[in-house]
Amino acid sequence: MELPRIFRSDVQHDLQPDFRQWFAGGLGQYLLGREQQLISRIVPELFGYHALQIGQVVPGELLAGCPIRHRCVVDVTTPEVAGMSGLRAEPEQLPFAKDSLDLVFIHHGLDGARSPHALLREAARVLIPEGHLLIVGFNPWSLWGLTRMFRLPWAELPWLRRPLSPQRLADWLALLGLEVVGLESACFIPPINHDSIRRRFSWLEVLGRRYWSQGGASYVLLARKHVSCMTRIEWRPGTRYPAPAPVLATEARVRRWMMDADKNE
Secondary structure, three states, X not given: OOOOOOOOOOOOOOOHHHHHHHHOOHHHHHHHHHHHHHHHHHHHHOOOOEEEEEOOOOOOOOOOOOOOOEEEEEEOOOOOOOOOEEEEOOOOOOOOOOOOEEXXXXXXXXXXXXXXXXXXXXXXXXXXEEEEEEEEEEOOOOHHHHHHHHOOXXXXXXXXXXXXXXXXXXXXXXXXXXXXXXXXXXXXXXOOOOHHHHHHOOHHHHHHHHHOOOOOOEEEEEEEEOOOOOOOOOOOXXXXXXXOOOOOOOHHHHHHHHHHHHHHO
């Protein structure tokens, strides 16, 4: 007997092509400009030898101010970004060794990925200890996120699809051994496509940065990978290990030590 479905689950598909088309428009370019301002303030402080960008939704290079010289971008289609090496691969199956990259940058990759958990696991795997993970995504707790409550059934806006809140993302990162060290947001105006009307709400940018710093349309999150220093001891059945030597000196041992000292004199 087939059970009735109360909630219909849509097939999870890659939203990167939709993001590329949306970022080419006026509103997408405005949001991209605000994101670049935040990224340009963060990446100059990130050092290392190898940096990786997962996914490409905009044609320009977003890590231009990063001091890391060797920069690579990975996407399902062969990416072409000036100043970066292009590599065609699945973001959920990165062709890099474990603990080999100093910086991993995800620009709206979690918002459009088929499996964001798998993407985060791969990013954490290839990061070296104390390496940095930089994530940019749509913020559901913003004026843009409130649009989801009043959206029309035929609305096809990218930030309405699968937004991931910074709070939930921080929980996922903690399970992977990454600690959030910084969080900022950008673009505090409503999602208005007309340039002339959007300029009239420019005063919200000043108020948002001052009184609602984490309520922008997109967030930029920086995390650092930590590795435990504890050494794992393997135990095999039937193996007997010697008892550890006593640390504290008992009364009998002290008396014996004093007797030996008197004999030597």
